[in-house]
Amino acid sequence: MKNLLYHEARLNKTRRELWGCDDNWNLAELLPIPDLLDDTMHKCRIAYDKVVNNIKWEPYSRREIRKIRRVYHDEIDYRYKYDNRDTLNALYAQRGDADEILIIKKGLVTDSNFCNVAFLDGDRWLTPASPLLPGTQRALLLDQGIVETADIRESDIGSFNRIRLFNAMVDWTHAATLDVSLIA
Structure with missing residues (x-):
């Protein structure tokens, strides 16, 4: 495991x-x-x-992610891995033609529907300091120094090169990695 x-x-x-x-x-x-x-x-x-x-x-089967849609919810709370995912499911339903969502809370990037995210600034991978759920793979990557935390505002997205979506089932080397231009 x-x-x-x-x-x-x-x-x-x-x-x-x-x-x-x-x-x-x-x-x-x-x-x-x-x-x-x-x-x-x-x-x-x-x-x-x-x-x-x-x-x-x-x-478990991995999903292919080709496009991400930003969605917004300023009150969402998923700090524990709750069984009830109604709010997340409602946000995911707003994805339109995208394969995944990027949740923005009070102007800050948090997570996708099932993954933590990290952004490449050219040299470093930065993961949001305030994710909805601090995932176990995220904790491992932080401990290994592969990612660093940072406050990532929605307005910062364009200053990054790539976004990577990862979780316990999708390790760092197999995680979907897209150009930030594919975030609508």
Whole structure:
């Protein structure tokens, strides 16, 4: 399983902050890989509060991203990986002919629908300092010094060369990377 320690840290932080839990779950023990899974990539979804409510393993396939549409929501809150994605789904429905969205909150770039983002300024990859969800792959990339945080205003987008969309299922080397001119 990829980035297991980062997932575990986020899960335990969420449990502490939302439900006051002071124990730490060990995901390697909690999530044995079912024998029925084949060798294709799968995503594991855990629904939990103070206890595990549900564990689902789902096949995962990468989507091709060729165009991104900016969408706006100044009140969106997705700091925890909530099951309820109604607001994100409503924003995604505004994508028109684009394959993905870039969410702008109070003038600042945050994330896409399912990915954190980073922008290339020529030398460095910068990821928004205030993402909607600080992803586990983002945390790993920050720890490795591959990306740096910065406040990225919507008005800054044109000053960058490229945008990259990544998450736990789409690692840095396989992430969609587009010219910023493809952000409508």
